[in-house]
Amino acid sequence: MSPPGRPKGEYRSAQREGGPIRPPQAGAIVVAGAGQAGGHAAVALRQHGYAGRVLLVGAEPHAPYERPPLSKAVLGGQAAPESTELFSAQKLRELDIEFRPGVAVRRLRLDARRVELSGGGSAAYDSLLLCTGGRPVVPLLPGAEGPGVYVLRTRDDALKLRAALGPGRRLLVVGGGWIGLEVAATARQAGCEVTVLEQAGRLCARSVPAGIAASLAALHAAQGVAVRTGVRLARIEHGPAAVLEDGERLAADAILLGVGLRPNDELARAAGIACEAGILVDAYCRTSAPGVYAAGDVAVMRLPRAGGAVRLESWQNAQDQGTAAARAALGAGEPYRPSGAVWSEQFDSMIQIVGFPAAGVREVLRPGAGGRGLLSIALDAEGRMAGGVAVDAGRDFRQLRVWYQDEAPLDEVRLRNAELPLAAARNEKERA
Numbered sequence: 001m002s003p004p005g006r007p008k009g010e011y012r013s014a015q016r017e018g019g020p021i022r023p024p025q026a027g028a029i030v031v032a033g034a035g036q037a038g039g040h041a042a043v044a045l046r047q048h049g050y051a052g053r054v055l056l057v058g059a060e061p062h063a064p065y066e067r068p069p070l071s072k073a074v075l076g077g078q079a080a081p082e083s084t085e086l087f088s089a090q091k092l093r094e095l096d097i098e099f100r101p102g103v104a105v106r107r108l109r110l111d112a113r114r115v116e117l118s119g120g121g122s123a124a125y126d127s128l129l130l131c132t133g134g135r136p137v138v139p140l141l142p143g144a145e146g147p148g149v150y151v152l153r154t155r156d157d158a159l160k161l162r163a164a165l166g167p168g169r170r171l172l173v174v175g176g177g178w179i180g181l182e183v184a185a186t187a188r189q190a191g192c193e194v195t196v197l198e199q200a201g202r203l204c205a206r207s208v209p210a211g212i213a214a215s216l217a218a219l220h221a222a223q224g225v226a227v228r229t230g231v232r233l234a235r236i237e238h239g240p241a242a243v244l245e246d247g248e249r250l251a252a253d254a255i256l257l258g259v260g261l262r263p264n265d266e267l268a269r270a271a272g273i274a275c276e277a278g279i280l281v282d283a284y285c286r287t288s289a290p291g292v293y294a295a296g297d298v299a300v301m302r303l304p305r306a307g308g309a310v311r312l313e314s315w316q317n318a319q320d321q322g323t324a325a326a327r328a329a330l331g332a333g334e335p336y337r338p339s340g341a342v343w344s345e346q347f348d349s350m351i352q353i354v355g356f357p358a359a360g361v362r363e364v365l366r367p368g369a370g371g372r373g374l375l376s377i378a379l380d381a382e383g384r385m386a387g388g389v390a391v392d393a394g395r396d397f398r399q400l401r402v403w404y405q406d407e408a409p410l411d412e413v414r415l416r417n418a419e420l421p422l423a424a425a426r427n428e429k430e431r432a
Helices: 036-047 089-094 155-163 178-189 210-222 266-270 315-329 394-406 412-416
Strands: 028-032 053-058 097-101 105-109 114-117 122-124 127-130 134-136 170-174 193-198 226-229 233-237 241-244 249-251 254-257 261-263 279-281 292-294 299-303 308-311 342-346 349-355 362-367 374-379 385-391
Touching: 028 036, 028 122, 036 053, 036 097, 036 315, 089 097, 105 266, 127 315, 170 178, 178 193, 178 210, 178 342, 210 226, 210 342, 210 349, 210 362, 210 374, 210 385, 279 292, 292 315, 349 394, 362 412, 374 394, 385 394
Parallel strands: 028 053, 028 127, 053 097, 127 292, 170 193, 170 254, 193 226, 279 299
Antiparallel strands: 105 114, 114 122, 134 261, 233 241, 241 249, 299 308, 342 349, 349 385, 362 374, 374 385
């Protein structure tokens, strides 16, 4: 059974297994960060035959768990926080993974190949995997850290926010990205009055084209969410209440800040590892320091198809890149090629993304098969798909995934003709 928030049977690992791995049978690998990327990295080391010491440390008191359900089933009370667990402490013990919850790496000593740990002590490593994730951005506004103001990143965050929701309660969501919209949907379904404030001119402006942004705004408006774009906050007052730059005051019972994620790259920066709004890695998840790899929300890759350097914040990337980093540390030597796969559940709708739609130069909208749902295909200058989005059109989404993987050239005229099958949009000249 798929965990909450995961489309059933839709996603598998984007990494090809490649050739056999002959890992070293001794030594030590330290995995810093016990989230989705770190958990999968540690387990992958054992799955691929590494017999040396594996030390997994994480600042949270929990075993590795998934974050997508936090804004949906956990926040809405349909799932217990424990149901998000990926690998239990018992499972990690069975794999002979030394797991230390509530312990963080405090300093990297690259020359000595050691990490210093919180609470004292240190650990030597032959390879180090940095999966330190990120933390919610708290804007530099008066009152942003006051009572009644929440962020959502951890299981504990979800439980705190859940206690503030309920019928008739007023929730103000600052930020119209994925976290903000998912929380807005969950809160509205719990009977809250919800207002979403977004400073950009449209929702999810950094990740989807205008057509999908308009579809998301319509979806929320139909469910009674007040969506306001192009607005900026001046401060947050006790109450709480948000005061806009034009002086308008919006009272609430709770305010969620969903304005982005800041990568936890301070350890790497202090050690002299190259960073650029996250830890820079190559196609093999290697950082600029010998024997040090990075994966997940903290890692930045240069991807021409994405238009430059990108940091991918998604369930799929955390799993796949964490696994790829582990394989690279064992000498697998195969490049990691992210699919850009993201999904979001809002109300009864499923939004699925492949590739990097924001990197396209034009958007083609068409209804899904049988007139159900909506497809958005972002094309690059050569007519290939930069990325695609499917709203309640899961069957057609499979075709978008194939096109993206194959870098297929598309016939835009055919693509825009909804009377033709979607598969017919592949450029006929290129087929010949």
